Amino acid sequence: MRAKPQYPINLKVILISLFFIFLLFLILRSNFSYSQQNSSSIPSIQSANSQETNPKNCPNLTPTCTKISPSLAHALVHYATLNVTPQQTIKEISISLKVLEKKSPCNFLIFGLGRDSLMWTALNHGGRTVFLEEDKSWIDQIQRQIPSLESYHVVYDTKVTQADELLEIGSREECKVVSDPRFSKCQLALKGLPSEIYDIEWDLIMVDAPTGYFDGAPGRMSAIYTAGLMARNRENGETDVFVHDVNRVVEDKFSKAFLCEGYLVEQEWRLRHFTIPSHRTRLGRPFCP
Structure with a gap:
């Protein structure tokens, strides 16, 4: 990111x-x-x-x-001396902040590593905040500046030009089965993440990556689908899932299809907030309400 x-x-x-x-x-x-x-x-x-x-x-x-907290102190100094702004607007950030105020310290998974990453870690002080990033050189650059951030490199094998085909694939029966993404038969499921990413039950998931603003970019098709699958597959409770840049076609269509309009809580400009319950606690629950 x-x-x-x-x-x-x-x-x-x-x-x-x-x-x-x-x-x-x-x-x-x-x-x-x-x-x-x-x-x-x-x-x-x-x-x-x-x-x-x-x-x-x-x-x-x-x-x-x-x-x-030390993380908040570090964030204050970092952003006070930085000449760039966080990548979301204040109103967009406030949506996620409201949830963090209720749930933190918690497990927070973020697709994308960016200028706002230290802010998210500070706001989840005492919890675990993990970033998944497509660009290895960008990870190295950010970690030199902020070595305390926990981030992992992810390789995507999709392109934005495949979005329509993948949306059709996602409508098939094998993509409606709730399971650990590692064992899903759906082509959209990300299976190459570090094992601990699958083992943790995430309280919040934010999809703000991978890159998706040009045809040759990986696009967020698999990230959005996998976020929804992780949320449904948790043992109990619910997961708050946020998708940024929903003004774009892929983020708009895929968030509605796989995070479901019935689970949509609110939207602030380019940010959508979904609350997805565990599907393991009630057998027969439809993929979308």
Whole structure:
């Protein structure tokens, strides 16, 4: 998921500023809520042990002294000193952020490694965020800058020009069978991912790669189908799946066909959010509701 065409510099500054104001708001709100809870639940202990609850280096403004997570601190510095913006708009990011606020720390799988990857890792602090990227040289470049990111190289054997053919293949019965993608008989299923990718039950999956904006590009046909199959094949619960760039034909058609309009929760410009339940907990559940 390489960087896409950038906005004019003034818009960049505005977007970056708004993004970090929003992050700081969340941090302050969290700390304020935490301090309120402590002050209401154990007032006598706090007053009797003020020396213990307020470490030497902490100001006596709140009952406790807390720090932001290292991943968030790293992200703040990284984006404050970077002259490019995240690859999604603030409104698009906010859709995924709402889910992360409820589910994190969680397992978050992202198709694509890009300028926004450190942001997603920071927002899922304490969870596991994994990136799947088609371009090995891009992985090497990003890992030199941010070695803490967990990413894997993926080889795709499709082309955007095959999209119509693959959409027809996806309508066949073998592609409606819910199973581990490694053992699926559907041509659309990605079978060459690292084994642990299949073994983990992902709480969130975002499809923002591979490249799909020209005919010779791999396209996101298999990534979208596999994301839906992983979500259906989890033992129980549900998976939130996000698809970016749904203004394009492939992302539009394949997300509707394999993530299903009946599972569509909301859309913000180019981002669609689907919530897909486990199909293993109720036998006979149709592929799409």
